[in-house]
Amino acid sequence: MAIKARVRVVALFLLVLFLAPVVNLTRFQVLRSEALLARPDNTRTLEDLSLRGSLLDRAGQPLAQTRQGRRVHPLGPVTGPLLGYLTGRLGAAGLEASLEARTVGYAIPRTPMQAWSLLTRGDRHGDDVVLTLDRGLQTLAWELLEGARGAALVLDIPSGEILAVASRPSFDPARLEADWERLRVDPSAPLIERGTQGLYPPGSTFKILTMAGALADGRTRSDEVFVCTGSMDAGNFILHDNAVHGRVDLKEALVVSCNVTFATLGQRLEVSGLRRWMDGFGLLEAPALVPNAAEAQPMQPGAPSVAAEAGIGQADLLVSPLGMARVCATLARGGIDLEPRLVRAQTRRGQVTWRPAAPRPRRVLPEAVAGEVRRAMEEAVARGTGGRAAVPGVAVAGKTGTAENPHGEPHAWFVGYAPAEAPKVAVAVLLENSGGGGLHAAPLASRLLQAALSR
Amino acid sequence: MSERRSGLVLMALVSAILVLGAALAQAGLQRLEPPSPWPSVGLILGAFWIGWLLSALRGRGADFMLFPLASLLCSVGWLEVYRLGPAIGSPALGERQALWIALGVGVFILALLVPGDYRTLEDYKYTCLLTGILLQVAVMLFGTEINGARLWFEIGPVLFQPVEVVKILLVVFLAAFLRQFRHWIRLGLLSAEGRLPRRALFLLGLGWAAAEGVLVLQKDLGMALLLFGLFLSMFFLSTGRRDLVALAAMLAGVGSWVCYHLFGHVRVRVGAWLDPFSDPHGQGYQMSQALYALASGGLDGSGLGMGRPFLVPEAYTDFIFVALAEEWGMLGALGLLMVYMMLVTRAFRVALAAGDEFGTLLAAGLATLVAWQTLILVGGTVQLAPMTGITLPFMSYGGSSMLANFLLLGILWRISAVGEVSGGD
Numbered sequence: 032m033a034i035k036a037r038v039r040v041v042a043l044f045l046l047v048l049f050l051a052p053v054v055n056l057t058r059f060q061v062l063r064s065e066a067l068l069a070r071p072d073n074t075r076t077l078e079d080l081s082l083r084g085s086l087l088d089r090a091g092q093p094l095a096q097t098r099q100g101r102r103v104h105p106l107g108p109v110t111g112p113l114l115g116y117l118t119g120r121l122g123a124a125g126l127e128a129s130l131e132a133r134t135v136g137y138a139i140p141r142t143p144m145q146a147w148s149l150l151t152r153g154d155r156h157g158d159d160v161v162l163t164l165d166r167g168l169q170t171l172a173w174e175l176l177e178g179a180r181g182a183a184l185v186l187d188i189p190s191g192e193i194l195a196v197a198s199r200p201s202f203d204p205a206r207l208e209a210d211w212e213r214l215r216v217d218p219s220a221p222l223i224e225r226g227t228q229g230l231y232p233p234g235s236t237f238k239i240l241t242m243a244g245a246l247a248d249g250r251t252r253s254d255e256v257f258v259c260t261g262s263m264d265a266g267n268f269i270l271h272d273n274a275v276h277g278r279v280d281l282k283e284a285l286v287v288s289c290n291v292t293f294a295t296l297g298q299r300l301e302v303s304g305l306r307r308w309m310d311g312f313g314l315l316e317a318p319a320l321v322p323n324a325a326e327a328q329p330m331q332p333g334a335p336s337v338a339a340e341a342g343i344g345q346a347d348l349l350v351s352p353l354g355m356a357r358v359c360a361t362l363a364r365g366g367i368d369l370e371p372r373l374v375r376a377q378t379r380r381g382q383v384t385w386r387p388a389a390p391r392p393r394r395v396l397p398e399a400v401a402g403e404v405r406r407a408m409e410e411a412v413a414r415g416t417g418g419r420a421a422v423p424g425v426a427v428a429g430k431t432g433t434a435e436n437p438h439g440e441p442h443a444w445f446v447g448y449a450p451a452e453a454p455k456v457a458v459a460v461l462l463e464n465s466g467g468g469g470l471h472a473a474p475l476a477s478r479l480l481q482a483a484l485s486r
Numbered sequence: 487m488s489e490r491r492s493g494l495v496l497m498a499l500v501s502a503i504l505v506l507g508a509a510l511a512q513a514g515l516q517r518l519e520p521p522s523p524w525p526s527v528g529l530i531l532g533a534f535w536i537g538w539l540l541s542a543l544r545g546r547g548a549d550f551m552l553f554p555l556a557s558l559l560c561s562v563g564w565l566e567v568y569r570l571g572p573a574i575g576s577p578a579l580g581e582r583q584a585l586w587i588a589l590g591v592g593v594f595i596l597a598l599l600v601p602g603d604y605r606t607l608e609d610y611k612y613t614c615l616l617t618g619i620l621l622q623v624a625v626m627l628f629g630t631e632i633n634g635a636r637l638w639f640e641i642g643p644v645l646f647q648p649v650e651v652v653k654i655l656l657v658v659f660l661a662a663f664l665r666q667f668r669h670w671i672r673l674g675l676l677s678a679e680g681r682l683p684r685r686a687l688f689l690l691g692l693g694w695a696a697a698e699g700v701l702v703l704q705k706d707l708g709m710a711l712l713l714f715g716l717f718l719s720m721f722f723l724s725t726g727r728r729d730l731v732a733l734a735a736m737l738a739g740v741g742s743w744v745c746y747h748l749f750g751h752v753r754v755r756v757g758a759w760l761d762p763f764s765d766p767h768g769q770g771y772q773m774s775q776a777l778y779a780l781a782s783g784g785l786d787g788s789g790l791g792m793g794r795p796f797l798v799p800e801a802y803t804d805f806i807f808v809a810l811a812e813e814w815g816m817l818g819a820l821g822l823l824m825v826y827m828m829l830v831t832r833a834f835r836v837a838l839a840a841g842d843e844f845g846t847l848l849a850a851g852l853a854t855l856v857a858w859q860t861l862i863l864v865g866g867t868v869q870l871a872p873m874t875g876i877t878l879p880f881m882s883y884g885g886s887s888m889l890a891n892f893l894l895l896g897i898l899w900r901i902s903a904v905g906e907v908s909g910g911d
Binding site for chain 2: 033034035037038039040041042045046048049051052053055056057059060061063064065067068
């Protein structure tokens with residue numbers, strides 16, 4: 032019967048038509064989903080953001096807040112990669128993402144328990160989070176880095192709080208979505224926060240740790256005299272120093288940054304000893320209250336030269352600027368470590384709803400040992416490699432670093448603290464591929480220390 | 487027998503989906519303090535199982551998958567309607583829909599139990615036509631106006647939308663009329679002297695005029711599209727004249743173009759369809775909200791009761807498919823489309839198995855009706871076509887639509903039950 036043949040034709044025709052909605056569902060639910068969610072008139076996104084709490088600096092000034100349904104960052108690129116971003120299209124990153132659990136009143140629950148607490152909670156507004164940052168110092172740190180790639184970090188010594196952590200290159204969060212395609216592939220990595228997440232060979236700044244470890248372990252004494260001939264046998268190759276330092280005692284070796292001395296101490300400590308001291312200073316574990324921080328990578332045992340190279344902060348070990356600032360602060364406290372922190376409190380309409388436990392002081396090494404290293408660091412600034420870090424009227428202690436790396440020119444480092452006799456603030460300055468630390472990084476540290484002390 | 491077992495498995499699955507879904511929806515809506523879903527779930531499941539058992543016991547060789555497939559659609563639709571009720575401020579929506587589903591199953595059972603043969607319907611074709619026309623005219627004159635359209639009768643506490651029944655009456659009429667006169671129409675067409683196929687053209691013209699009339703007089707774009715699609719499909723089924731169908735489709739295109747330029751409300755509809763974001767707070771509001779709902783649902787959806795489908799106006803009727811795509815995700819929406827395809831396929835199988843031309847035409851017409859209605863509504867909500875105010879079969883909230891769709895299902899079942907027995911005619 033011809034009718035039945037036509038029934039098949041009509042049925043097939045109609046069933047094929049059912050494919051059309053599948054095409055559009057794929058377009059709207061998958062392919063164009065993010066673009067649709069990011070549209071400014073999409074109240075779903077607005078509703079989510081308007082319930083977000085703000086991020087505040089230590090004085091309660093906003094660093095991130097929602098205005099007319101958009102997340103705004105008043106300091107713009109100054110806090111760029113540190114705070115990250117929060118948009119419907121690109122999602123969240125940086126502190127905005129890590130602190131989401133506190134700033135979000137309404138989130139898509141990921142576990143049954145979250146779903147339950149979401150359902151039973153009345154007020155869906157998220158809390159504010161108070162950070163330890165100081166707006167003025169943060170802005171200064173960022174301005175000092177102008178024209179460079181690198182990071183500048185200021186640590187409050189009595190509390191362990193991070194007062195400033197600037198990173199260049201940065202991005203303007205207000206133009207993030209427009210610039211996204213460029214930012215994403217930019218080889219200079221503007222989306223990475225270098226102060227806490229960037230890992231670098233510490234170079235000579237690491238000598239303060241080598242010295243402290245060797246003294247505490249009894250591998251050397253403060254009056255030991257080393258003979259520097261400008262080079263030494265590191266095991267499987269000849270390690271060259273930047274100068275022939277002749278006969279130097281331990282303190283003098285740090286002041287002039289003698290590689291032969293500290294490579295020798297590295298050999299005496301061995302890889303295991305150096306690693307133990309990195310762990311002792313807390314470098315091998317990321318601090319819990321600095322979200323996204325990267326822990327240091329210790330050197331891998333292998334060639335006989337590793338211990339010697341690691342003693343002067345080379346080999347394959349990597350530390351963040353935060354990590355080196357932490358070592359400085361520990362020495363400045365006379366050998367007591369406080370875990371650095373970036374988060375002060377969680378508040379709701381000005382009332383504190385959560386506060387992290389007070390940092391637990393932890394003795395890392397004897398006070399006398401810390402004192403030896405501190406005196407050497409003080410003289411390194413007073414008459415040694417770190418001269419340009421000096422601040423008029425204040426005694427500064429510190430150590431420069433010029434870290435060889437596979438990416439070109441050495442990284443310029445300076446780590447230090449001030450005032451030397453009663454330390455208040457520690458700094459770490461790192462400039463990628465810009466040469467000598469004493470020449471380039473130390474002057475920035477001077478400006479930062481001066482500003483931090485007059486705060 | 488194995489088909490009956492498949493139907494049984496599907497019914498068990500439907501029951502599980504309904505129970506688990508209701509528990510999920512209730513948990514997801516905790517803060518809105520929804521009414522308990524369990525009385526409604528009990529009512530629906532009771533009706534489903536009675537309907538299934540009766541259809542399985544009575545039918546010999548009848549189609550055992552039609553009813554379970556429709557039950558699946560009803561269950562999923564009910565879960566979404568129940569979930570939307572408290573969010574849009576009418577918590578009893580789920581209970582009312584459950585009642586309509588139960589009454590719908592009642593209509594299905596009645597259709598099973600009525601003695602006699604479906605073929606007697608053929609003798610009442612003009613009664614069907616007249617009833618349909620009378621209902622449509624009456625609703626235009628005496629109906630209650632809602633949102634600027636006069637499509638409902640108010641009977642006590644319920645709204646009755648006669649067009650839902652008129653569609654079925656029209657299919658019955660067309661099946662009977664075209665069966666009787668298809669050779670006559672064809673003969674007219676086949677005249678070798680090069681004369682115009684006047685009778686066929688006249689008939690096509692009538693169908694076209696009816697559709698345009700609905701569009702102009704009732705401002706009901708969806709129904710006009712549906713009537714015309716249905717008419718053309720059935721005309722093709724009975725006469726097989728592709729050229730004339732193409733001609734009519736072109737005429738429809740011309741008619742649409744004329745309407746677009748003549749009527750402001752059509753222009754507004756089309757504008758909101760093609761670019762909803764040009765006026766996202768006015769005419770494009772519903773469409774742009776629907777697109778946001780789809781986008782926020784994504785591939786796997788927000789979860790039942792966890793999304794915000796209530797931001798889309800009319801989410802529980804015209805836009806229930808979008809609400810579902812948001813909360814059940816694209817995967818859920820695709821699954822649902824597949825269930826519709828299966829239902830339509832089964833209905834066409836009934837047409838192929840029917841033992842007489844009227845049965846074939848009637849079943850194919852009803853299958854076409856379900857398919858076109860689903861396609862027009864889903865297309866309208868995913869920006870494939872201008873959005874239209876018709877219902878999604880078995881899913882949208884609404885009594886008239888539910889009862890009419892179960893009546894349609896009952897007729898299909900009757901055709902299938904006879905088709906097997908009298909297959910040797």
